[in-house]
Amino acid sequence: MAALAQYIDKQVLIITQDGRTIVGELKGFDQTTNVILSHSVERVYSMDEGVREDELGLYVVRGDNITLIGEVDEAIDKTIDLASIRADPIAEIVH
Amino acid sequence: MLIFSVFKTLTDQEVTVELKNDLSIVGTLKSVDQFLNIKLENIRVLDEERHPHMVAVKNCFIRGSVVRYVQLPKAAVDTQLLEDATRRESSNQSKR
Numbered sequence: 001m002a003a004l005a006q007y008i009d010k011q012v013l014i015i016t017q018d019g020r021t022i023v024g025e026l027k028g029f030d031q032t033t034n035v036i037l038s039h040s041v042e043r044v045y046s047m048d049e050g051v052r053e054d055e056l057g058l059y060v061v062r063g064d065n066i067t068l069i070g071e072v073d074e075a076i077d078k079t080i081d082l083a084s085i086r087a088d089p090i091a092e093i094v095h
Numbered sequence: 096m097l098i099f100s101v102f103k104t105l106t107d108q109e110v111t112v113e114l115k116n117d118l119s120i121v122g123t124l125k126s127v128d129q130f131l132n133i134k135l136e137n138i139r140v141l142d143e144e145r146h147p148h149m150v151a152v153k154n155c156f157i158r159g160s161v162v163r164y165v166q167l168p169k170a171a172v173d174t175q176l177l178e179d180a181t182r183r184e185s186s187n188q189s190k191r
Contacts, residue, residue: 002133004156013148013151017116019116033132033158043148045148066158067157067161068155068161069156070154070156073152077151080151085147087146087147090118090146090148091116091117091118093114094115094116095115095160
């Protein structure tokens, strides 16, 4: 069973089906991959300026909208200079 | 159930998962479930320059519904066995 229990209380990065990147602490999940994140932040990427971080707070993300949940290695994440990253936003999922 | 069983035999193999948003991720297949959700470890995003979003991520969980392809090493699957199993499963299906 590919459960998310391993990621509980850890920093995770969620990519949504519309291409957003949301980082937060995984507090809960269920069978349909609905997810609860605390202290969440959306990282908005663009080609023109560095990454913008929008504070979201306590979030419930419905499983339907999730593409991927990644475990963030906080040591590496601290070394990233978000202001210098230029990237296209991730494409949206086309079923 | 059949493809789920195939994936269960492939744990610890290196696979490439291509998603429906065109993102491709290489990693070691760690686990799979009935929805074909996939857990990969030690991941690397192909075409890293266009996707710096996941630099700090080493392990991830991928929702089965967003997978387009899973690329496997040729030697990892006995295709004859798989073909036979598929035939049996499909004849069981049609009997029901």
